[in-house]
Amino acid sequence: MYGELNDFLPPGWRQEAIAYTFQGTPAVKDVIESLGVPHVEVELVLLNGESVDLAARLGLGDRLAVYPKFESLDVTGLLAVRREPLRRIAFLLDGHLGKLARYLRLLGFDAAHANGFPDEELVAAASREERIVLTRDRALLKRSVVTHGYWVRSTDPIEQAREVVRRFDLAGHVRPFTRCLVCGGPLAPVAKEEVVERIPPRVAAWRDDYLRCTGCGKLYWEGTHHPRLRATVDRILEGSAVSGPG
Incomplete structure (x- = not known):
């Protein structure tokens, strides 16, 4: 080996x-x-x-x-082993990787979190939706139906995100703040007038640009938390320049 x-x-x-x-x-x-x-x-x-x-x-x-x-x-x-590449970059994470799912969404990746799913349903969904399985469970990746997957080595969510970016060479595909951190759905611009009743008055007084999740409808804007999230993105990418999970 x-x-x-x-x-x-x-x-x-x-x-x-x-x-x-x-x-x-x-x-x-x-x-x-x-x-x-x-x-x-x-x-x-x-x-x-x-x-x-x-x-x-x-x-x-x-x-x-x-x-x-x-x-x-x-x-x-x-290569005789390599399977056909997936048509898109999309992940399915098992129940123990909730924080990693959030970080991958922050980077702009389609990351579904199978929290509470039995293993049979998880691997079936990954196959049906053509998703890469991310897990800390080695046995899960031995199932024949799993064609694309990765065993996450680290137990630290930031380092886990670095691993995934390195392993799948994703640095050039990062698009921060384009997906919902809750459900992973794509974000799209929305007119302030359409959602003004959902905006805190102190925010509406000075902010005109908003994004809405096309999946769950959650509303986003660049608030006081944005620098902290930007710093998280930078931390992940700073540690993702070297090939291999380290």
């Missing part, structure tokens, strides 16, 4: 060749996941030096080399 795939292995197996015994002819996916590595974390598998997909079968004496996502090397011509 190479690179950050070693994060999933017991200390004694990291950065080492692992002898694997088996019966029959197991699939590459089954072997990799039996060692603790979710298949969605794998970018390239070489079986005896040749790129194969996860359905390939192992035989006696075969050697596997398993690689994570490449950030700087163009290996497109080698």
Whole structure:
């Protein structure tokens, strides 16, 4: 196992060749996941030096080399594992990543939070809506229906956001203050006259520009909290310049 795939292995197996015994002819996916590595974390598998997909079968004496996502090397011509890219950048986060969902929305990303969803419903929704699953639960990413996902290493929400931006190379796609922090819906300009009854009088007296969530209808304007949120965006992006989850 190479690179950050070693994060999933017991200390004694990291950065080492692992002898694997088996019966029959197991699939590459089954072997990799039996060692603790979710298949969605794998970018390239070489079986005896040749790129194969996860359905390939192992035989006696075969050697596997398993690689994570490449950030700087163009290996497109080698890949047999990589799935078709999703048509859009959209995430589905499990119930333990609520703060991360809010930070991703702050950056402008479509981030649904599956709080209280059973695992079966979560992965079904991710497949149906073509979303990338973000989770701290390794077992969730081993489900065959999950085609795109990432195991979030850190337990700190700011560092988690940095991880996701680095892992999916999102720095160039950041559009702060374009999504609702509550539901994740896109924000759109709204005329002051349409929502004046919802604006505190002290704000309406000096502010003319407002945004409204197209999903839940929540109203937004640039208030005293804006500098704090801007600073949060800057903190996340300052720590996202280096490739890899760190």
